[in-house]
Amino acid sequence: xxxxxxxxxxxxxxxxxxxxxxxxxxxxxxxxxxxxxxxxxxxxxxxxxxxxxxxxxxxxxxxxxxxxxxxxxxxxxxxxxxxxxxxxxxxxxxxxxxxxxxxxxxxxxxxxxxxxxxxxxxxxxxxxxxxxxxxxxxxxxxxxxxxxxxxxxxxxxxxxxxxxxxxxxxxxxxxxxxxxxxxxxxxxxxxxxxxxxxxxxxxxxxxxxxxxxxxxxxxxxxxxxxxxxxxxxxxxxxxxxxxxxxxxxxxxxxxxxxxxxxxxxxxxxxxxxxxxxxxxxxxxxxxxxxxxxxxxxxxxxxxxxxxxxxxxxxxxxxxxxx
Amino acid sequence: xxxxxxxxxxxxxxxxxxxxxxxxxxxxxxxxxxxxxxxxxxxxxxxxxxxxxxxxxxxxxxxxxxxxxxxxxxxxxxxxxxxxxxxxxxxxxxxxxxxxxxxxxxxxxxxxxxxxxxxxxxxxxxxxxxxxxxxxxxxxxxxxxxxxxxxxxxxxxxxxxxxxxxxxxxxxxxxxxxxxxxxxxxxxxxxxxxxxxxxxxxxxxxxxxxxxxxxxxxxxxxxxxxxxxxxxxxxxxxxxxxxxxxxxxxxxxxxxxxxxxxxxxxxxxxxxxxxxxxxxxxxxxxxxxxxxxxxxxxxxxxxxxxxxxxxxxxxxxxxxxxxxxxxxxxxxxxxxxxxxxxxxxxxxxxxxxxxxxxxxxxxxxxxxxxxxxxxxxxxxxxxxxxxxxxxxxxxxxxxxxxxxxxxxxxxxxxxxxxxxxxxxxxxxxx
Numbered sequence: 001x002x003x004x005x006x007x008x009x010x011x012x013x014x015x016x017x018x019x020x021x022x023x024x025x026x027x028x029x030x031x032x033x034x035x036x037x038x039x040x041x042x043x044x045x046x047x048x049x050x051x052x053x054x055x056x057x058x059x060x061x062x063x064x065x066x067x068x069x070x071x072x073x074x075x076x077x078x079x080x081x082x083x084x085x086x087x088x089x090x091x092x093x094x095x096x097x098x099x100x101x102x103x104x105x106x107x108x109x110x111x112x113x114x115x116x117x118x119x120x121x122x123x124x125x126x127x128x129x130x131x132x133x134x135x136x137x138x139x140x141x142x143x144x145x146x147x148x149x150x151x152x153x154x155x156x157x158x159x160x161x162x163x164x165x166x167x168x169x170x171x172x173x174x175x176x177x178x179x180x181x182x183x184x185x186x187x188x189x190x191x192x193x194x195x196x197x198x199x200x201x202x203x204x205x206x207x208x209x210x211x212x213x214x215x216x217x218x219x220x221x222x223x224x225x226x227x228x229x230x231x232x233x234x235x236x237x238x239x240x241x242x243x244x245x246x247x248x249x250x251x252x253x254x255x256x257x258x259x260x261x262x263x264x265x266x267x268x269x270x271x272x273x274x275x276x277x278x279x280x281x282x283x284x285x286x287x288x289x290x291x292x293x294x295x296x297x298x299x300x301x302x303x304x305x306x307x308x309x310x311x312x313x314x315x316x317x318x319x320x321x322x
Numbered sequence: 323x324x325x326x327x328x329x330x331x332x333x334x335x336x337x338x339x340x341x342x343x344x345x346x347x348x349x350x351x352x353x354x355x356x357x358x359x360x361x362x363x364x365x366x367x368x369x370x371x372x373x374x375x376x377x378x379x380x381x382x383x384x385x386x387x388x389x390x391x392x393x394x395x396x397x398x399x400x401x402x403x404x405x406x407x408x409x410x411x412x413x414x415x416x417x418x419x420x421x422x423x424x425x426x427x428x429x430x431x432x433x434x435x436x437x438x439x440x441x442x443x444x445x446x447x448x449x450x451x452x453x454x455x456x457x458x459x460x461x462x463x464x465x466x467x468x469x470x471x472x473x474x475x476x477x478x479x480x481x482x483x484x485x486x487x488x489x490x491x492x493x494x495x496x497x498x499x500x501x502x503x504x505x506x507x508x509x510x511x512x513x514x515x516x517x518x519x520x521x522x523x524x525x526x527x528x529x530x531x532x533x534x535x536x537x538x539x540x541x542x543x544x545x546x547x548x549x550x551x552x553x554x555x556x557x558x559x560x561x562x563x564x565x566x567x568x569x570x571x572x573x574x575x576x577x578x579x580x581x582x583x584x585x586x587x588x589x590x591x592x593x594x595x596x597x598x599x600x601x602x603x604x605x606x607x608x609x610x611x612x613x614x615x616x617x618x619x620x621x622x623x624x625x626x627x628x629x630x631x632x633x634x635x636x637x638x639x640x641x642x643x644x645x646x647x648x649x650x651x652x653x654x655x656x657x658x659x660x661x662x663x664x665x666x667x668x669x670x671x672x673x674x675x676x677x678x679x680x681x682x683x684x685x686x687x688x689x690x691x692x693x694x695x696x697x698x699x700x701x702x703x704x705x706x707x708x709x710x711x712x713x714x715x716x717x718x719x720x721x722x723x724x725x726x727x728x729x730x731x732x733x734x735x736x737x738x739x740x741x742x743x744x745x746x747x748x749x750x751x752x
Contacts, residue, residue, distance in 0.1 A: 206713040
C-alpha cells in the first residue's frame with residue numbers, strides 16, 4: 001500500500017492535492033482513500049491531508065503514522081511542532097519539501113536519514129496570484145515520485161477535481177503540476193509501497209493508568225486569563241499586509257475595526273499592524289478606502305527582514321570593534 | 323455503474339437523492355453540513371425534485387421532519403453531535419408519533435471540552451428514543467444504509483424514524499470508492515412511500531386517544547413502539563437479503579468477519595471497525611485465531627444474532643468509542659446483558675474505551691488487546707476496563723498544563739498555580 005501525507009496551510013490547496021493524487025491513483029487502477037484533516041478551518045492554519053492507495057480493498061483509516069511519502073508544501077511548517085510534519089518518518093520515507101533552501105540544509109537541520117527532496121519554491125511564492133496553486137504543484141511532483149501515475153492521468157485528475165473552479169484555474173494548475181511532474185523525472189518511482197505493521201514482534205503500546213487528578217487540575221478551568229496573546233498566530237501567514245503610510249488617510253476606524261483578529265492597533269490616528277498575530281487574511285487590504293495596504297509574500301518579507309537584521313548586526317559588531 | 327470516489331457525506335446525500343425524498347428540513351453543523359449543502363445544490367440546480375427548508379434550530383428541524391413524515395411524504399434530514407442533543411426532546415416526540423423518516427447523524431464528540439471528531443456519545447444518547455439505529459463502517463455502507471433505513475422506517479410492521487450513523491472525519495470527509503446504483507434499480511428496492519392511510523391530511527382530523535394520557539394508555543403507546551421496534555430485526559434481515567439480491571452487497575444486521583473458527587472476537591461499531599478488520603488479517607498472519615463482530619443494526623438490538631455468533635468463543639474484546647460517565651462502555655454493558663445466562667457464552671469479556679473525541683487506535687493497540695484478553699482467558703481473571711491512553715499522550719497533557727501554569731504566573735503574578743495535589747494557595751488581593 002502507498003501511504004502519503006501532505007502538509008500545508010489552509011488556502012494552499014492541500015485537500016485538493018490529496019484529491020488530485022487520489023483521483024490519479026484511482027484512474028491508475030488502485031483502490032484509494034483520501035481525506036483532509038483540519039481543526040481551525042481557516043486560511044493559514046496548519047492542515048494536512050492523506051492518501052492511501054492499494055490493489056486490495058483498504059481497511060486502514062485515519063491519520064497515516066508510517067508514511068512512504070511526506071509532502072511539505074510550506075517549509076515554515078517544519079518549525080511548527082503541532083503540524084506534525086515529521087510524524088512517523090523512517091529510513092524508507094521520502095520527504096518532499098517545497099522550499100527555497102537546499103536539500104542538504106533541511107537534511108542537516110532535521111537530521112533525516114531517509115531521502116529528502118526539494119521542490120524549488122521559486123516562482124510560486126513570488127507571484128501572489130499563484131499561491132493557491134501550490135497544492136496541485138505538489139501533487140504533480142508527488143505523482144512522478146510514485147512512478148505509477150502517467151502524465152496524462154495526472155492531467156485528467158486535475159481537470160476533474162478542479163473543474164468547478166473554471167477553465168483558467170484548471171489550466172494554470174495543470175501547467176504547474178505537469179511542470180513539477182517533469183522536474184522530478186530523475187526521481188521517478190523513488191517512493192516504494194510500505195508494508196502494514198505486522199502483528200508478530202510488534203512494540204506493545206505504552207498504556208498508562210489514568211491518574212485521578214484534583215478537580216483544580218483536571219477541570220477545564222482557565223488558569224491564566226488573557227493569554228491568547230502568547231500564541232504567535234502570525235506564523236500562519238502566507239501573505240503579509242503592508243501599509244503604505246504615504247497613501248494612508250488615517251481613517252483608522254475602517255481597517256482596525258474590520259480586522260477579524262484585532263491585530264491592528266491605532267496610535268495617534270495611525271493604524272499599526274501587529275505581525276505577531278496578523279494571520280494574513282488580507283481583509284484590511286480589501287477594505288482600505290485609499291488602497292494603501294498591499295500584500296507581500298511572507299517569504300519575501302522575512303527575507304527582507306533577515307537581511308536588514310544581518311546588516312544591523314554587522315553594523316553593531318563594527319561599532320563594538322571600533 | 324463503476325465506482326466513483328465519494329466522501330461519506332456525499333454518499334449520504336446520494337442516498338437521499340436516490341431515495342427520491344420529497345422534503346429536507348435542514349440546519350448546518352460541522353461535520354455534517356456538506357450533506358445539506360450537496361442536497362441544496364442539487365435541489366437548486368433541478369437535479370432532484372423535492373424541497374429544502376432551513377429551520378432556525380435542530381429542534382425545529384426535527385419537528386418539521388416528523389410533521390412532514392406524518393402527512394405521508396418521504397423526509398430526509400441530517401445533523402451531528404450538539405445538534406442531535408439540541409433536538410433530543412423532539413426525537414422522543416416524533417418517534418412517539420410513529421413518523422417514518424431517515425435522519426443521518428455524523429458522529430462527533432460532545433462538549434465540553436469541545437472537539438469536532440468522531441465519538442459515539444451523541445448517537446448513543448438517542449439510544450432509548452424510539453429511533454432505530456444503523457451504524458456504518460465505510461462510505462458505501464452510508465449510501466446503502468440510507469436506502470435500507472427507508473425500507474425499515476416505512477414498513478407497516480414498524481413505522482418508526484431511523485437514524486443512520488457515520489463517523490465525523492473518518493467517514494464524513496474521507497473519499498472511498500462508492501458504487502452508485504441506477505435510480506431505476508433503487509426504485510425496485512425502494513418504491514415511493516405508501517403511508518397506507520396512516521397519515522394526517524388537511525381538514526380530516528383524526529385522533530387515536532385523548533390529548534393527555536394516564537399511565538395505562540401511555541404504557542400502551544410506549545410499549546407498542548417498543549414491540550414495533552423489536553419487529554425491526556426480522557424486517558431488517560428480510561430487507562437486507564433483498565438488497566443483497568439486487569445490489570450484490572452483504573448488509574446483514576451483524577457483520578461477522580472471520581469469526582467462524584475464531585477463539586477471540588473484537589466487538590465494536592462504526593468506522594474504526596475497519597481498523598479491527600485490518601488487525602484481524604494481520605493477527606491471522608501471525609497465527610492468532612481472531613475475528614470481528616460488528617452490529618450494523620444497534621436498535622433494535624439483535625441480541626439473539628449476537629449471542630449465537632459468540633457462542634463457544636473463549637473471549638470477546640469490546641471496544642467502546644463512548645463513555646457512560648460513572649459506569650463505563652455502553653456496548654460492553656449491553657453485550658454482558660445479552661450474554662448473561664446463555665449456555666456457551668464466552669467466559670471472558672474485556673472492556674476497552676478507545677477513540678473518544680476521534681483519538682486514534684493503533685494497530686499495536688489492537689494486537690495488544692488480544693494479548694491482554696488471552697492472558698485473562700488463561701488466568702481466569704478479567705482485568706478492569708481500560709482507557710486506551712499512552713504515556714506519550716499523558717506527557718502531552720502534562721506539558722500543556724505546565725505551560726498554562728507558567729502563563730498564569732506570567733500574566734497574573736502573585737497568584738500561585740495549583741500544585742499536584744490540587745491544593746491552591748491564593749495570595750489575597752490587595
